[in-house]
């Protein structure tokens with residue numbers, strides 16, 4: 001099986017979906033000849049032409065708003081937001097329009113589209129090229145929020161997102177674009193939106209993570225194993241709507257839950273997982289639910305030591321897991 | 328141009344029917360039978376003129392809340408409008424999930440409208456983009472109030488349409504007010520059509536109280552757009568004869584004298600006088616049309632009062648396309 005990087009898998013997914021369905025098109029800043037600033041659309045312009053790989057004006061609101069219009073007409077847009085940090089101008093179109101269209105029209109109108117956005121820090125991007133944006137969207141019924149952690153899932157989930165009849169926010173861990181490699185079969189496959197995945201079975205505690213933090217959680221679990229601590233790692237993959245069953249079953253097995261994300265702690269996505277566990281698995285718990293998350297500062301600072309202070313990493317996860325295992 | 332007498336008469340009828348619906352809504356509100364109405368009184372000529380320039384049911388429309396007469400021309404029935412005022416079953420835009428006048432009519436290619444102003448403009452550009460991609464000869468008409476052309480959303484949409492030469496007609500209904508705020512506080516140009524020159528498309532201002540003048544202008548730009556000539560921006564000028572909505576008290580910001588003076592330019596009066604002068608209808612026929620419209624509205628009110636309210640549980644769906652209940 002060929003090995004691919006995460007960003008190659010993203011590219012391949014778009015390529016295959018564009019080849020499969022002529023209604024699929026890509027739109028965003030620099031996605032054309034340049035192939036995207038992260039090279040996620042490289043080659044698509046040459047293959048499908050400027051009519052289906054559209055260099056948009058530098059305006060996120062209308063990248064999304066125009067895509068919504070095209071979707072209403074029956075097209076399947078894949079809108080790229082260059083950095084998740086710059087999605088906020090499009091917030092009104094995402095929250096007021098894309099998310100609400102099916103409900104507000106009682107199903108008369110639907111918005112089948114994907115919004116791709118690279119997210120996350122640890123790449124020297126400072127406040128405005130590092131943010132995690134998932135919590136803004138996991139609060140919005142009508143959206144689906146998907147974050148892959150590896151090339152196989154990135155390809156399979158993105159292909160599913162393109163075929164999904166609803167608006168899907170597809171967030172890609174940009175630090176993992178080239179760092180995270182994995183086997184991806186050449187044959188056609190899909191990964192369904194919805195189910196979480198048990199990436200590693202364990203018995204002492206459950207670690208819930210997604211995207212880049214899942215990558216670090218797996219590394220931490222390996223380290224812990226050598227110390228005699230058996231960590232189960234759950235890759236949430238679809239944050240909204242979330243797979244409650246897999247979460248609760250895991251907590252039943254291990255009795256302990258560590259939730260990890262790099263987004264700020266307060267109001268972060270981890271709070272929702274903690275609440276699900278507290279409400280539905282209270283009697284299974286042997287320790288308080290623990291959240292490990294980015295600190296409550298407005299953004300990831302640029303200078304290396306300050307950036308590393310912000311970022312959750314393998315060591316911080318292993319440390320938190322050790323303490324929880326010992327509780 | 329040559330509109331036949333028959334068509335002119337039909338256009339007048341649409342204006343009269345819309346007016347009678349609108350007037351009845353105000354009465355129902357005063358009677359405490361409905362909670363809210365937002366009125367199109369004074370806008371009928373612009374909307375009927377624009378509607379008749381379309382291939383109705385073939386071309387696409389992204390309307391706004393003031394567009395009752397436009398929607399009536401697109402086939403919204405008196406009963407359907409009354410159902411929306413009362414929040415009853417059978418309301419076609421949203422199954423009564425939305426407030427009245429948040430129009431949308433799938434069978435007429437009229438897209439669901441929301442409340443945040445200007446969000447419909449990028450959708451029109453996206454629909455225009457899709458039409459162009461599919462090499463079809465349809466056009467999109469998108470309407471908006473003059474105050475709402477201050478939104479970035481509107482500028483971005485016009486910009487897109489101009490860059491890509493899309494078959495989109497931007498119709499601004501300038502009724503001299505955005506709730507209480509006059510156009511001078513929205514823009515430094517005398518007409519919103521003057522904004523066109525900065526965005527690279529033709530702009531024109533037309534007397535929005537003259538139904539046939541509006542028809543001719545819009546018909547011309549639509550047919551140009553249909554044959555690949557690109558978008559146009561048209562401002563139709565009229566006066567908002569009623570308060571902004573049933574919740575507004577316009578005596579707090581304008582005088583009764585000003586309103587009375589402008590009532591002399593009531594577009595329905597002007598059309599009636601003109602059609603009688605041209606010998607297309609007689610006084611007696613015009614009176615009969617009034618009566619017929621009133622009777623139709625009375626009948627629609629009766630049927631809507633008899634109609635059922637939705638079950639409360641219907642509020643739980645359809646958040647996602649998978650939950651759409653097909654009748």
Ligand SMILES: Cc1ncc(C[n+]2csc(CCOP(=O)(O)OP(=O)(O)O)c2C)c(N)n1
Nearest residue numbers: 393442443444472473474475502504505506
């Ligand atoms: C984004 C947003 N801000 C404020 C409002 C409240 N509001 C509704 S209509 C309106 C005035 C709109 O005026 P204009 O665009 O001239 O249209 P008109 O109502 O006169 O037809 C305002 C402020 C809104 N609906 N959306």
Ligand SMILES: [Mg+2]
Nearest residue numbers: 472473504505
């Ligand atoms: Mg106005």
